[in-house]
Each structure stands twice: as C-alpha cells, then as structure tokens.
Amino acid sequence: MHDAMTMNPDHRILAIVNNQPSAELIKSIRSMSRTIVRKRSYATEVDFHTTDVQASLRDLGNISIVLDFRDIGEADRKYDEEYFRAVAEMEEEIMDEAREMFAQERYWEAHTVLEDLWKISAGPKKKLLQGVIIMAASLTHHQMGEKDVSERMYRKAL
Numbered sequence: 001m002h003d004a005m006t007m008n009p010d011h012r013i014l015a016i017v018n019n020q021p022s023a024e025l026i027k028s029i030r031s032m033s034r035t036i037v038r039k040r041s042y043a044t045e046v047d048f049h050t051t052d053v054q055a056s057l058r059d060l061g062n063i064s065i066v067l068d069f070r071d072i073g074e075a076d077r078k079y080d081e082e083y084f085r086a087v088a089e090m091e092e093e094i095m096d097e098a099r100e101m102f103a104q105e106r107y108w109e110a111h112t113v114l115e116d117l118w119k120i121s122a123g124p125k126k127k128l129l130q131g132v133i134i135m136a137a138s139l140t141h142h143q144m145g146e147k148d149v150s151e152r153m154y155r156k157a158l
Contacts, residue, residue, distance in 0.1 A: 011053050014109070015046045015060055015069040028063050038143035040105040043067060045143070047108070072109075087116045102136070107143065111136035131157045 017029075029037055035048040044064075050056040053071070060066055087094065094117050101110035111133050118129040138153035 010049055010051060010073070011071050012047070012049050012073040013053060013056065013069055014072045015048070015057065016043050016067045017046055017060065017064040018043065018067065029060070036144065038108060038140060039145075040143065042105070045106075045108070047072075072112075084116070084120050088120055091117060098132075105139075105143070107136045107139040111140060 029035060029046055035046060038045040038047065046060060048056065057066055057069060094113055098110045098113050101107070101113065114129055114133050114136070118126060118133060121129055134153055134157035138150045138157055141147075141153060142150040
C-alpha cells in the first residue's frame, strides 16, 4: 500500500508523533516543506505535503516517534451529486465519527469531516453544523499556538 503512495506528485500526509515534542523538535519538524504542527494533549499532529511519503516519514522518524500516519489528500475525490447523496445517507456515521474525533482532540479532521455534511444541510441544522465547524477550527488554531485567532473564532462560533 505504501509503495503506491511513494511518488505521487503531491501527497498531503497527517502523521501522529509522540506526545509533546520539545520546542527544538517542533522547529525541526516545521522546517519540513509546507508543514503544520498541531499539539494534542497526548500526541502531536504533523500535517505536511510531500512527493515521497516513505522518505518523509523516515526523516520524521529520525526526529520523533511516528505513531500513525495517513494520506489525507483530496485530489481523487469527486464532489458530484452522487458523492453528496452518499454523504446524506451517512449523516449518522459522519456525526459519530466527528464526535470521536473531538474526543481524541482531532479537531482539524472533525472540521473537514463535517464540512461536506454542512454543504448539503439547510436551516437550523446548517447553522448548528457551522458553529461546530467554526469551534473545531478555533480549537485547531489553539493547537497550533495561534491564541488570538482561536479566541476570535471561538467568539464567532458562539
């Protein structure tokens, strides 16, 4: 499976590394190309783009323990009527997945999972989903150390 991901022109990878890396480690991780670091209470997310997944994970493994990773790129996703019909049919599963992600402090992922459901919703449900998505974005900015942005979004979510 990982060989197929090796030489794609641009993969977006979400790697989970060991708990609370040092400031020096975070600086080293951020030196990787197009990288975002989000700190959870029990682990750290490293969100980056790469053309060579295996080499990038090996480099990341040299400076931290990689607990998990997945390709989160959306290049192959087709946003057509069939896709959104499937989203509507899976509403309960999507909400369960988002709740699980919130419980695991995976706020950025929860935000992205809920967006498609928000796109097809209307009325009060759409407003509620929008507030939850903005709250997830607020918590994501908090994980990135962007306190001012986080506080503004928090107020907007309410």
